[in-house]
Amino acid sequence: MSEQDEKYMQMALRQAKRGVGKVEPNPAVGCIIVKANQIVGKGCHRKFGEAHAEIMALEDCKTMGVTPQRARMYVTLEPCCHQGKTGPCVQAIIEAGLEKVFVATIDPSQHNNGKGIEQLRNAGIEVQTGLCETEAKLLNAPFIKFASTGKCWTILKWAQSIDGKLAYTDVTEERKWISNELSRKDAQNLRRRVGAVLVGINTVISDDPLLTVRPSRGKKPLRIILDSSLRIPLKCKLLRTAKKSPVLIITSQQTLQTNSKTAERIAKKGAEVIAYPDMQGRSNLHFLFDELARRGISQLLVEGGPMVIASFLKERFVDELDVYISPKILGAQGSANITDSLAELSYEVGIHYVDVRRFGEDICLTGFSEETLRELSITEGTHQ
Numbered sequence: 001m002s003e004q005d006e007k008y009m010q011m012a013l014r015q016a017k018r019g020v021g022k023v024e025p026n027p028a029v030g031c032i033i034v035k036a037n038q039i040v041g042k043g044c045h046r047k048f049g050e051a052h053a054e055i056m057a058l059e060d061c062k063t064m065g066v067t068p069q070r071a072r073m074y075v076t077l078e079p080c081c082h083q084g085k086t087g088p089c090v091q092a093i094i095e096a097g098l099e100k101v102f103v104a105t106i107d108p109s110q111h112n113n114g115k116g117i118e119q120l121r122n123a124g125i126e127v128q129t130g131l132c133e134t135e136a137k138l139l140n141a142p143f144i145k146f147a148s149t150g151k152c153w154t155i156l157k158w159a160q161s162i163d164g165k166l167a168y169t170d171v172t173e174e175r176k177w178i179s180n181e182l183s184r185k186d187a188q189n190l191r192r193r194v195g196a197v198l199v200g201i202n203t204v205i206s207d208d209p210l211l212t213v214r215p216s217r218g219k220k221p222l223r224i225i226l227d228s229s230l231r232i233p234l235k236c237k238l239l240r241t242a243k244k245s246p247v248l249i250i251t252s253q254q255t256l257q258t259n260s261k262t263a264e265r266i267a268k269k270g271a272e273v274i275a276y277p278d279m280q281g282r283s284n285l286h287f288l289f290d291e292l293a294r295r296g297i298s299q300l301l302v303e304g305g306p307m308v309i310a311s312f313l314k315e316r317f318v319d320e321l322d323v324y325i326s327p328k329i330l331g332a333q334g335s336a337n338i339t340d341s342l343a344e345l346s347y348e349v350g351i352h353y354v355d356v357r358r359f360g361e362d363i364c365l366t367g368f369s370e371e372t373l374r375e376l377s378i379t380e381g382t383h384q
Contacts, residue, residue: 001102001131008032008039008074009104009132015044015053016076016139021192022047025298027077027107027143031057033098035071040064054079054089058096069097076136078107078129081116090116093125100126104136108148137378138353141368142193144376145319146298152289153299154317156309157190158338159183159324165334166305167206179324182359188214190322194221195297196248198288200308201227210237211303212245220245222297226308228252228284230259230273232266242270249273250288285315306341313345319372321351323365 015030023029023045031053033041041064043056051059054075061068079089079101093101106114106129117127137144142153159179160166168175177184191197191213203209204225211223223238223245230251232239238247249271256263256275263273276287292300302312312318350370357364368378 001128004037005074005102005131008034008072009076009102010135011039011042012053012074012076013104013132013135013139015042016136019045019047019053020139021189024048024193025143025146025195025296027140029053029075029077029140031076032074033057033061033068033071034074035066035068040066040071041068052080052089055087055092058092061096067097070099073098073101074131075101076104076132077140078103078105078112078114079116079120080107080112081119082111088116090119093120094123098125100128102131103127103129104131105129105133105140105144108144110147134378137376138368141319141372141376141378142299145372149375150293152292152297153319154312155190155194155299155301155320155322156312156318157187157301157303157322157324158309159187159326160338161326161328161330161334163329163331163334164337164339165330166336166338167334168330169333169335178326178328180326180360180362183324183326183362183364186357186359186364187322187324190301191221192217192219194299194301195295196222196224196292196299197301197303198224198226198308199302200304201225201229201231202307203303203305204232204236204238206305208233208236209303210241212241221301222246222248222295224248224250224288224300226250226284226288226304228255230255230262230266234265234269239266239269239271247271250284250291251275252284253277283311283315285311285317289317306336306338309338310341310344313342313349316371318349318369320369321365321367324359325363325365327361 012030012032016028019028026048029045031043041057041061043053043060045053081088081090120127145153197211213219227249228251253275266273276284351367354367
């Protein structure tokens with residue numbers, strides 16, 4: 001593989017990133033087709049249910065009036081070989097007569113997992129794998145984890161001041177948010193990626209959030225509230241909108257038995273109430289993740305307060321951190337100190353492939369947990 005090959009795969013990765021937040025739970029895939037050292041086709045998977053990147057790139061060749069026969073394809077994920085919402089990309093590649101296909105990383109899904117590459121080779125097409133593999137795995141880490149393990153990808157997200165405060169002591173319209181508008185807009189992109197958004201009951205009581213995607217563009221992630229005592233206010237925004245956008249409340253079995261009438265009133269508003277049984281020494285988060293797996297939810301965004309965030313970290317249920325830091329020292333004007341809750345952790349949380357982005361004067365730190373990288377066989381290092 002040459003430097004030129006790597007350059008084309010990097011272009012395919014940039015194409016793939018255009019689909020993040022639009023294609024989930026599918027992977028974000030990009031494709032470049034090159035003939036006679038000229039790019040003759042580009043494509044990405046733009047929206048869930050629409051054509052895959054390889055098909056878009058082949059169609060782009062037609063638009064340019066070039067046949068892809070004897071051309072090379074650079075694709076960030078193994079082409080599919082099964083019939084889903086769209087036809088198999090492998091068959092289209094074979095029929096197009098491509099000479100060589102570079103695949104960044106294998107699709108671990110049960111219906112693929114090397115089968116697409118095998119079919120291409122059996123058809124006489126040369127296939128080379130592993131070009132820019134680390135970058136490709138990081139881009140689709142949530143999809144790869146769910147496809148290979150059945151486990152949900154968990155994102156912990158919060159906004160804080162420099163001194164670790166997550167909220168103002170006295171909330172006013174002018175002092176409602178720690179982060180700025182640009183940061184909050186970016187946080188909406190996280191909600192577009194996921195199948196569920198979770199908070200604890202204290203956040204619901206103090207902030208009365210909607211937890212919806214704005215603008216929605218049809219995306220309605222499941223809104224989950226951890227509420228072991230069923231303290232959720234019946235007039236809160238979540239319950240007022242439960243019939244339009246799904247709400248799931250997780251409580252204890254004892255609470256459900258002793259507060260059955262409250263649960264019925266909540267259910268009439270359109271929310272679903274389920275109870276975790278006696279976990280026999282395990283936390284209710286294990287019940288949560290079993291439930292997420294049962295529902296086929298591949299990504300969860302946790303937006304809770306310090307106690308909820310700390311509980312996920314303590315139980316090692318964290319794959320990705322997104323921390324927005326505002327250049328403010330709130331002192332006594334701030335509350336909900338994240339550092340106090342994290343001080344109770346008994347182990348070090350290693351975060352790698354850290355990306356630093358600026359949103360006005362705010363910054364956002366994004367990184368992946370060390371345990372997750374090991375689980376996905378991703379080598380630690382510098383993200384290119």
